[in-house]
Amino acid sequence: MILASASPIVIVLSVISALAYALPAVLDQRLSHNASRNSVAAAWLMHGAVVCIGLLGEPPFFGFAPALSVTAWWVAAAYALETQIFPQLQTRWPLCGLGAAAVLLAAVFPGAPIPTATSAWLPLHFAFGVASYGLFGTAVVHAWFMTRAEGRIRLAEDPHTGLPLLTLERLTFRFVTAGFVLLSATLLIGFSFGDTMYGRPHVWHRDHKTIFSMLAWVTFAALLIGRRAFGWRGKRAVKVLYTGTAFLLLAYVGSRFVWEVVLGRMP
Secondary structure, X not given: OOOOOOOHHHHHHHHHHXXXXXXXXXXXXXXXXXXXXXXXXXXXXXXXXXXXXXXXXXXXXXXXXXXXXXXXXXXXXXXXXXXXXXXXXXXXXXXXXXXXXXXXXHHHOOOEEOOOOOOOHHHHHHHHHHXXXXXXXXXXXXXXXXXXXXXXXXXXXXXXXXXXXXXXXXXXXXXXXXXXXXXXXXHHHHHXXXXXXXXOOOOOOOOHHHHHHHHXXXXXXXXXXXXXXXXXXXXHHHHHHHHHHXXXXXXXXXXXHHHHHHOOOOO
Protein backbone atom coordinates (compact mmCIF):
# COMPACT_ATOMS: atom_id res chain seq x y z
CA MET A 1 0.00 0.00 0.00
CA ILE A 2 1.48 3.34 -1.06
CA LEU A 3 0.11 6.40 0.68
CA ALA A 4 1.46 9.94 0.81
CA SER A 5 2.73 11.34 4.11
CA ALA A 6 2.03 14.79 5.49
CA SER A 7 4.95 17.10 6.16
CA PRO A 8 6.11 17.56 9.78
CA ILE A 9 4.83 21.14 9.94
CA VAL A 10 1.39 20.02 8.73
CA ILE A 11 1.29 17.29 11.37
CA VAL A 12 2.28 19.71 14.15
CA LEU A 13 -0.24 22.36 13.06
CA SER A 14 -2.96 19.72 12.69
CA VAL A 15 -2.43 18.36 16.21
CA ILE A 16 -2.34 21.83 17.76
CA SER A 17 -5.43 22.84 15.80
CA ALA A 18 -7.31 19.72 16.95
CA LEU A 19 -6.33 20.38 20.57
CA ALA A 20 -7.48 23.99 20.30
CA TYR A 21 -10.81 22.82 18.87
CA ALA A 22 -11.21 20.29 21.69
CA LEU A 23 -10.07 22.54 24.56
CA PRO A 24 -13.38 24.36 25.16
CA ALA A 25 -15.33 21.10 25.14
CA VAL A 26 -12.93 19.37 27.54
CA LEU A 27 -12.74 22.24 30.01
CA ASP A 28 -16.44 23.04 29.54
CA GLN A 29 -17.54 25.63 32.12
CA ARG A 30 -14.02 26.27 33.43
CA LEU A 31 -13.28 28.49 30.43
CA SER A 32 -14.88 31.90 30.02
CA HIS A 33 -16.90 32.68 26.90
CA ASN A 34 -14.10 34.85 25.51
CA ALA A 35 -11.46 32.20 26.21
CA SER A 36 -13.56 29.54 24.45
CA ARG A 37 -14.16 31.81 21.47
CA ASN A 38 -10.44 32.66 21.23
CA SER A 39 -9.51 28.98 21.37
CA VAL A 40 -11.91 28.14 18.53
CA ALA A 41 -10.66 31.13 16.50
CA ALA A 42 -7.05 30.03 16.94
CA ALA A 43 -7.99 26.48 15.93
CA TRP A 44 -9.76 27.78 12.82
CA LEU A 45 -6.76 29.89 11.80
CA MET A 46 -4.33 26.99 12.20
CA HIS A 47 -6.77 24.74 10.38
CA GLY A 48 -6.82 27.27 7.54
CA ALA A 49 -3.01 27.30 7.50
CA VAL A 50 -3.00 23.50 7.11
CA VAL A 51 -5.50 23.76 4.24
CA CYS A 52 -3.41 26.45 2.50
CA ILE A 53 -0.18 24.46 2.86
CA GLY A 54 -1.85 21.47 1.26
CA LEU A 55 -3.49 23.36 -1.61
CA LEU A 56 -0.75 25.91 -2.33
CA GLY A 57 2.32 23.77 -1.77
CA GLU A 58 4.75 22.49 -4.37
CA PRO A 59 3.18 20.25 -5.45
CA PRO A 60 -0.33 20.86 -4.08
CA PHE A 61 -2.00 17.84 -2.46
CA PHE A 62 -5.66 16.88 -2.26
CA GLY A 63 -7.77 13.80 -1.57
CA PHE A 64 -10.80 12.51 0.32
CA ALA A 65 -9.57 13.62 3.77
CA PRO A 66 -8.44 17.11 2.67
CA ALA A 67 -11.85 17.50 0.98
CA LEU A 68 -13.55 16.78 4.31
CA SER A 69 -11.10 19.08 6.09
CA VAL A 70 -11.81 21.97 3.71
CA THR A 71 -15.54 21.34 4.11
CA ALA A 72 -15.24 21.49 7.91
CA TRP A 73 -13.21 24.68 7.63
CA TRP A 74 -15.85 26.32 5.42
CA VAL A 75 -18.60 25.22 7.82
CA ALA A 76 -16.71 26.80 10.73
CA ALA A 77 -16.23 30.00 8.71
CA ALA A 78 -19.95 30.15 7.94
CA TYR A 79 -20.73 29.62 11.62
CA ALA A 80 -18.39 32.45 12.62
CA LEU A 81 -20.13 34.82 10.22
CA GLU A 82 -23.59 33.69 11.30
CA THR A 83 -22.90 34.26 14.98
CA GLN A 84 -22.22 37.90 14.21
CA ILE A 85 -25.82 38.15 12.97
CA PHE A 86 -27.39 35.55 15.28
CA PRO A 87 -25.35 35.53 18.54
CA GLN A 88 -27.82 33.05 20.04
CA LEU A 89 -26.91 30.35 17.51
CA GLN A 90 -25.65 27.37 19.51
CA THR A 91 -23.74 24.98 17.27
CA ARG A 92 -20.17 25.55 18.48
CA TRP A 93 -19.53 22.18 20.14
CA PRO A 94 -20.61 19.94 17.22
CA LEU A 95 -18.53 22.09 14.88
CA CYS A 96 -15.50 21.88 17.17
CA GLY A 97 -15.75 18.09 17.11
CA LEU A 98 -16.13 18.11 13.33
CA GLY A 99 -13.14 20.42 12.90
CA ALA A 100 -10.86 18.41 15.20
CA ALA A 101 -11.71 15.11 13.52
CA ALA A 102 -11.37 16.52 10.00
CA VAL A 103 -8.00 18.21 10.50
CA LEU A 104 -6.50 15.07 12.08
CA LEU A 105 -7.88 12.82 9.34
CA ALA A 106 -6.31 15.04 6.68
CA ALA A 107 -2.95 14.79 8.46
CA VAL A 108 -3.14 10.99 8.32
CA PHE A 109 -4.38 10.89 4.70
CA PRO A 110 -3.03 14.02 2.94
CA GLY A 111 -4.05 12.78 -0.51
CA ALA A 112 -2.13 12.87 -3.78
CA PRO A 113 -0.44 15.60 -5.83
CA ILE A 114 -2.87 17.62 -7.92
CA PRO A 115 -1.94 17.40 -11.63
CA THR A 116 -0.61 20.53 -13.23
CA ALA A 117 -3.48 22.51 -14.68
CA THR A 118 -3.74 22.32 -18.44
CA SER A 119 -6.58 24.81 -18.47
CA ALA A 120 -7.43 27.99 -16.60
CA TRP A 121 -10.84 26.43 -15.90
CA LEU A 122 -9.42 23.78 -13.54
CA PRO A 123 -8.79 26.11 -10.54
CA LEU A 124 -12.29 27.60 -10.95
CA HIS A 125 -13.85 24.13 -11.25
CA PHE A 126 -11.95 23.04 -8.16
CA ALA A 127 -12.84 26.15 -6.14
CA PHE A 128 -16.55 25.92 -6.96
CA GLY A 129 -16.63 22.23 -6.06
CA VAL A 130 -14.93 22.74 -2.69
CA ALA A 131 -17.16 25.72 -1.87
CA SER A 132 -20.30 23.71 -2.71
CA TYR A 133 -19.15 20.98 -0.31
CA GLY A 134 -18.79 23.60 2.42
CA LEU A 135 -22.21 25.12 1.79
CA PHE A 136 -24.01 21.79 1.76
CA GLY A 137 -22.07 20.78 4.87
CA THR A 138 -23.29 23.93 6.60
CA ALA A 139 -26.86 23.17 5.48
CA VAL A 140 -26.59 19.66 6.95
CA VAL A 141 -25.39 21.03 10.31
CA HIS A 142 -28.34 23.43 10.41
CA ALA A 143 -30.77 20.67 9.41
CA TRP A 144 -29.46 18.37 12.12
CA PHE A 145 -29.74 21.10 14.72
CA MET A 146 -33.23 21.96 13.51
CA THR A 147 -34.35 18.32 13.71
CA ARG A 148 -33.00 17.93 17.23
CA ALA A 149 -34.72 21.12 18.39
CA GLU A 150 -37.99 20.07 16.77
CA GLY A 151 -37.85 16.72 18.56
CA ARG A 152 -37.32 18.44 21.90
CA ILE A 153 -40.27 20.74 21.28
CA ARG A 154 -42.55 17.78 20.50
CA LEU A 155 -41.50 16.19 23.79
CA ALA A 156 -42.28 19.45 25.59
CA GLU A 157 -38.63 19.87 26.52
CA ASP A 158 -36.41 22.94 26.35
CA PRO A 159 -35.44 23.01 22.65
CA HIS A 160 -32.03 24.69 23.25
CA THR A 161 -32.13 25.98 19.69
CA GLY A 162 -31.04 29.54 20.33
CA LEU A 163 -32.98 30.43 17.18
CA PRO A 164 -36.61 30.04 16.12
CA LEU A 165 -37.19 26.92 14.03
CA LEU A 166 -38.45 28.95 11.07
CA THR A 167 -35.21 30.97 11.10
CA LEU A 168 -33.14 27.79 11.18
CA GLU A 169 -35.19 26.40 8.30
CA ARG A 170 -34.69 29.54 6.20
CA LEU A 171 -30.96 29.47 6.86
CA THR A 172 -30.78 25.80 5.91
CA PHE A 173 -32.42 26.37 2.53
CA ARG A 174 -30.36 29.46 1.83
CA PHE A 175 -27.23 27.36 2.16
CA VAL A 176 -28.80 24.62 0.03
CA THR A 177 -29.65 27.15 -2.68
CA ALA A 178 -26.16 28.67 -2.69
CA GLY A 179 -24.58 25.20 -2.72
CA PHE A 180 -26.81 24.13 -5.61
CA VAL A 181 -25.76 27.16 -7.67
CA LEU A 182 -22.07 26.40 -7.12
CA LEU A 183 -22.57 22.67 -7.75
CA SER A 184 -24.34 23.50 -11.02
CA ALA A 185 -21.44 25.75 -12.05
CA THR A 186 -18.96 23.02 -11.10
CA LEU A 187 -20.72 20.42 -13.24
CA LEU A 188 -21.18 22.84 -16.13
CA ILE A 189 -17.47 23.66 -16.20
CA GLY A 190 -16.58 19.98 -15.89
CA PHE A 191 -18.83 18.92 -18.74
CA SER A 192 -17.85 21.85 -20.97
CA PHE A 193 -14.09 21.93 -20.44
CA GLY A 194 -13.29 18.53 -18.94
CA ASP A 195 -11.13 17.44 -21.86
CA THR A 196 -8.86 20.49 -21.64
CA MET A 197 -8.77 20.54 -17.83
CA TYR A 198 -7.65 16.93 -17.43
CA GLY A 199 -5.74 16.56 -20.68
CA ARG A 200 -7.86 13.65 -21.84
CA PRO A 201 -11.43 13.04 -23.07
CA HIS A 202 -13.53 13.62 -20.00
CA VAL A 203 -16.84 15.11 -21.11
CA TRP A 204 -19.76 13.02 -19.84
CA HIS A 205 -17.31 10.31 -18.80
CA ARG A 206 -19.36 7.70 -16.94
CA ASP A 207 -17.15 7.28 -13.89
CA HIS A 208 -18.36 7.09 -10.29
CA LYS A 209 -17.68 10.77 -9.63
CA THR A 210 -19.81 11.91 -12.55
CA ILE A 211 -22.69 9.55 -11.79
CA PHE A 212 -22.90 10.42 -8.08
CA SER A 213 -22.45 14.14 -8.80
CA MET A 214 -25.41 14.04 -11.18
CA LEU A 215 -27.48 12.09 -8.66
CA ALA A 216 -26.67 14.73 -6.04
CA TRP A 217 -27.60 17.54 -8.44
CA VAL A 218 -30.95 15.91 -9.29
CA THR A 219 -31.69 15.31 -5.60
CA PHE A 220 -30.96 18.90 -4.60
CA ALA A 221 -32.96 20.19 -7.57
CA ALA A 222 -35.91 18.04 -6.46
CA LEU A 223 -35.54 19.40 -2.91
CA LEU A 224 -35.65 23.03 -4.03
CA ILE A 225 -38.54 22.42 -6.44
CA GLY A 226 -40.41 20.42 -3.82
CA ARG A 227 -40.05 23.19 -1.26
CA ARG A 228 -41.19 25.91 -3.66
CA ALA A 229 -43.97 23.99 -5.43
CA PHE A 230 -45.21 21.61 -2.72
CA GLY A 231 -44.07 23.23 0.50
CA TRP A 232 -41.69 20.46 1.56
CA ARG A 233 -40.35 21.02 5.05
CA GLY A 234 -39.54 19.17 8.23
CA LYS A 235 -38.46 15.52 8.14
CA ARG A 236 -39.19 15.05 4.43
CA ALA A 237 -37.00 17.95 3.38
CA VAL A 238 -34.23 16.94 5.77
CA LYS A 239 -34.20 13.37 4.46
CA VAL A 240 -33.86 14.60 0.87
CA LEU A 241 -31.06 16.94 1.95
CA TYR A 242 -29.22 14.09 3.67
CA THR A 243 -29.67 11.88 0.61
CA GLY A 244 -28.27 14.51 -1.76
CA THR A 245 -25.34 15.17 0.56
CA ALA A 246 -24.58 11.45 0.74
CA PHE A 247 -24.49 11.28 -3.07
CA LEU A 248 -22.20 14.31 -3.14
CA LEU A 249 -19.83 12.74 -0.62
CA LEU A 250 -19.73 9.51 -2.61
CA ALA A 251 -18.95 11.49 -5.77
CA TYR A 252 -15.49 12.60 -4.68
CA VAL A 253 -14.79 11.65 -1.07
CA GLY A 254 -16.14 8.13 -1.48
CA SER A 255 -14.35 7.34 -4.71
CA ARG A 256 -11.06 8.82 -3.47
CA PHE A 257 -11.38 6.90 -0.19
CA VAL A 258 -11.61 3.65 -2.14
CA TRP A 259 -8.55 4.56 -4.23
CA GLU A 260 -6.40 5.89 -1.40
CA VAL A 261 -7.30 3.60 1.51
CA VAL A 262 -9.01 0.45 0.21
CA LEU A 263 -6.89 0.00 -2.94
CA GLY A 264 -3.86 1.84 -1.51
CA ARG A 265 -2.98 3.74 -4.65
CA MET A 266 -3.54 7.12 -6.19
CA PRO A 267 -5.90 7.56 -9.17
